[in-house]
Amino acid sequence: MYTSAALRYIPNLLTVGRILVTPLLLVLLSVQSQAGQMSAVFLFVLASLSDYYDGVLARRFGVRSRLGQYLDPLADKVLILGTFIALALEAPDLVPWWAVVAIALRxxxxxxxxxWAEATGQMLPTYRMAKGKTMLQILFLFAILVLRAATHTSPPLQEAARWILYESQLPGLALIGVVGFTLxxxxxxxVAPVKEQMDSE
Structure with a gap:
């Protein structure tokens, strides 16, 4: 019984851990070495996996709390938006500020x-597209982080990574797709609250 009760706290602990790990990740992104960049990739993957497993474990243990519902999207925003901001500072040619502003404004x-919907007694649905948006952002950031880490390795991997990042149009096109899907x-x-209001009239 004690073990079962203790396990119920794991989802929220994973979520809080994701928030706490993010500042270290952002610091590592500024370290221009293979060790620093690879460590950043490792922490980003770890934090991203925690986003998946906190939900899985919450459903497994039947844990649904207001705290968890608040912390989970907050942790996602801290991780994803924080990484976008760090990349905009470190590599504005890869992640320009207009993209960061667009994602943040969304x-x-x-x-x-x-x-507003909650204040008026309405409940906004969670769209699959919104969950897909988070996954798309994570995949984009993961690819950029891996390629940046690869630029600190030896040829030919180093040259290939630099070509993809700084000579091809792939990062820019991918970013446009990510921002467009996010918006x-x-x-x-x-539209959802307006539609629900019209349907009820």
Whole structure:
């Protein structure tokens, strides 16, 4: 019984751990060495996996709390937006500030609409596209972090990574896709309260 009760805290502990690990990840991103960049990749993967497993364990143990519902999206925003900001500072040619601002504004707008919906007794659904948005952002960031780490290795891997990052159009096109998809999911949340209000009239 004691073990079972203790396990119920694991999902929230994973979520809090994701928040606490993020500052170290951001510091490592500024360390221009193979060890620093590879450590950043490792921490990012670890934090991203915690995002998956905290939900799995919460469902497994039947744990649903207001604290967890608040902390989980907050931890996602801290990790993802924090990494985007760090990359914008370290490599603005790869992640320009317009992309960071667009992603941040989307989160602000969705938070406002969600708060308004709850204040008026409505419940905004969680769209699969929104979950897909988080996964897409994580995959993009993971690819950029791995490629940045590869630039600190030896040829030919180093040369290939540098070509992809700084000579090809792939990172820019991928970022446009990520930002576009992110904004599209924000539009869904913006329309939902209005649609529900119209349906009820």
């Amino acid at each position: 989160d602000v707008v969705v938070t406002i609409f969600r708060s 599209a999911t924000g539009a869904l949340y913006a």
